[in-house]
Amino acid sequence: MKKVAIFASGNGSNYEKIMENIQANYLTEIEVVGLYTDKRDAFAIERARRFRTPVHIFELNQYENKVAYEEAILKQLHRDEVEWIILAGYMKLIGDTLLHEYEGKILNIHPSLLPSFPGKNAVGQALQFGVRVTGATVHYVDNGMDTGKIIDQMSCPIYEDDTEETLQLRVQNLEYELYPRVIKKIIQ
Numbered sequence: 206m207k208k209v210a211i212f213a214s215g216n217g218s219n220y221e222k223i224m225e226n227i228q229a230n231y232l233t234e235i236e237v238v239g240l241y242t243d244k245r246d247a248f249a250i251e252r253a254r255r256f257r258t259p260v261h262i263f264e265l266n267q268y269e270n271k272v273a274y275e276e277a278i279l280k281q282l283h284r285d286e287v288e289w290i291i292l293a294g295y296m297k298l299i300g301d302t303l304l305h306e307y308e309g310k311i312l313n314i315h316p317s318l319l320p321s322f323p324g325k326n327a328v329g330q331a332l333q334f335g336v337r338v339t340g341a342t343v344h345y346v347d348n349g350m351d352t353g354k355i356i357d358q359m360s361c362p363i364y365e366d367d368t369e370e371t372l373q374l375r376v377q378n379l380e381y382e383l384y385p386r387v388i389k390k391i392i393q
């Protein structure tokens with residue numbers, strides 16, 4: 206069983222789905238040893254308390270710079286003996302300090318069919334561009350913005366009457382299926 210840390214900045218629904226898959230004995234390959242967040246008001250923290258996942262809060266503005274911030278995170282990762290990092294709505298680029306040690310062992314999920322629509326508000330971007338198909342992508346993390354090697358994707362249609370809310374829901378439902386499946390396959 207591999208020890209993993211989940212990084213989340215906000216809502217944390219992907220974190221929760223991963224935990225549900227562990228509880229349902231589908232994801233038996235991982236143990237989530239910590240929920241790491243950069244936002245003390247992240248709703249993910251409340252979800253983590255429900256699943257009794259230890260929470261670690263690291264706020265960038267409490268540190269001199271990004272390197273010092275990531276060094277603090279790294280220390281905790283070492284204490285937790287973390288082997289893999291799962292990003293689930295973590296809204297910062299991973300810097301060299303973390304990459305140096307964990308490159309190839311960091312996964313991210315993104316709500317578009319990469320390489321289309323990297324960065325923020327991918328669902329809104331897809332809607333605005335008028336593409337007829339979008340989806341979700343799980344990829345390895347490198348030093349770019351959603352640029353790492355793609356592992357797997359799922360797609361869904363975009364309908365004429367979609368709003369950001371309806372499309373977001375459709376894409377998130379793909380994520381809830383895709384991420385646990387990829388985690389199961391990749392983290393062994």
Ligand code: GRF
Pocket residue numbers: 213215216217218219220293294295314315316377380
């Ligand atoms: C997801 O759409 C994910 O693809 C993106 O951030 C969102 C996180 O949602 N990276 P949640 O916090 O898991 O609900």
